[in-house]
Amino acid sequence: MNVDTIADFLAEQRDEAPEELQPLVLEFETLWERKLWHQLTNQLIEFFNHPGSAKQRLQFYKVFILKFADKINQLKLVDLALKAATQCKDNAERLSFMEAVARKVDTPDSQDALVFATIAVARVRLDLEDLPAARKDLDRAERILDSFDSVETIVHAAFYGANADYYQASLDFASYYRNALLYLACIDIKSLSPAEQRNRAYDLAIAALVSSSIYNFGELLLHPILKALSQREEDRWLSELLFAFNRGDLAAYDVLSGHIGSNQLLAAHGRQLREKIYLAALTEAVVRRPPHDRAMTFDTIAAETKVRNDEIEHLVMKALSLGLLRGTIDQVDGVAHINWVQPKVLDMKQIESMRQRLLEWDSSVNQLGNWIEGVGQDVWAA
Secondary structure, eight states: OOOHHHHHHHOOOOOOSSSGGGHHHHHHHHHHHOHHHHHHHHHHHHHHSSSGGGEEEEHIIIGGGGGSSGGSSSHHHHHHHHHHTTTTTHHHHHHHHHHHHHTTOSSGGGHHHHHHHHHHHHHHHHHTTTTHHHHHHHHHHHHHHTTTOOHHHHHHHHHHHHHHHHHHHTOHHHHHHHHHHHHHHOGGGSSSSSHHHHHHHHHHHOOOOHHHOOOOHHHTTSSSSGGGSSSSSSHHHHHHHHHHTTTHHHHHHHHHHGGGGGGGHHHHHHHHHHHHHHHHHHHHHHHHOOOOEEEEEEHHHHHHHOOOOOHHOOOOOOOOTTEEEEEEETTTTTTEEEEEEOOOOHHHHHHHHHHHHHHHHHHHHHHHHHHHHHHHHSOOOO
16 A cells, blocks of 8 residues: 555545544544654554454554554554454464564563563464464463563453463363463453353363363352353253252252263263262262261262262272362271361352251250259359
C-alpha cells in the first residue's frame, strides 16, 4: 500500500471505518501530531477492541503503529499486535508476524512484553500441532517469568492458558488440570462466554477423572466454573459424577456410569475410574468412622467398598502409597489400622455426618464429666 504520509493513511482508513469508529480515527491524527503516545495507545486499544475494526487492524499495525512502537508501553504494543494477528490469512503468516513482534520487544527493559509475545508464538505453534517447538517457547517464557518479582496478571493468564492447552494436546491430564485452574485464578470468569465456561469446566472435569494422580477434586468442586455444567441437561451428569467420586458413592457411580461411554477418554479409562471410585469409597468409609475406631477388618472394607476380599489388601496398599491414607496393615489378622485420612471437600450429607459425630462426642464428654463428679464426690471442690 502506497501512503505518502500518516495523514493520508489515516484519512483513507477513516473513510473505510464504520461510521461509529470514524471519530476515533480522526482523533488518532491529533494525538499523533501532539505526540501524546499514552492517550494514542489507549484510543488504539479501544479501536482494536471494536469488532468493526477487524479488517483494518493489520494495516493499522504495520503502517501506523510501527512508526512509534518504541515510544509506547511494550506490553500494550504486543496486545495490539495480537489483535492485529487475528487478521492474518493463515497460521503460517500469523507465526511469522508474531515472531517479528517478539524480536521487536526483545530488549532488557521489556522482558514482560517478550514473555507475552513468546507465549503468543507458542500458541500459534500449538495450532500448527508443533508441540516440541511450542514447549521450547513456553519453557523460555517460564524461565523469564521466574526471574520477575511481579508481572501483569494478563501475562500470567496467557502463560497458564497456553501451558494448559499444551498439556491438553499432550494428554498430560494432571498438568492440564493444574494449569487450567491457575489460568482461571488469573482471570474474571465472567469474561469468558457461556460456551467457553462450559468447555473449560467440561475439560477440567474429564482431566480430573482420568488423571492417574488426581484423587482429590476439592479445588474444582469449589470453583464457580463448575456451575457451567449445570446449565445444560446433557452436561449435568458429569458434575454429579465428580461429586459421587468426592463422597465415594458407589450407588451413584453405578447409576451415572452409563454416561461414561459418551466420552472417549472416560471410556478408555473405565478400569481406572472403577479403581478410583473404590479408593474413594474406602477413604469415605474411614472418614465416617470415629478416630478411635479406625481398625477395619478386610471383611468390613469389602462390605463398604464392594471389592472382593482377595483384592482388599492391594486396595489399601494403593491408598497408602498414594497418600490418601496413613496407617499399617496386619496381614495375619486381616486388619487395616488407619490413623489419618486425606482432607477433602465435604457435601451437605457428609457435613451432617460430621455434625452427628460432634454431638456424640459432646454427649460422651458430658457423661464422663458426670461420672467423674459422681466418683470424686467430696474430693472435687466446687
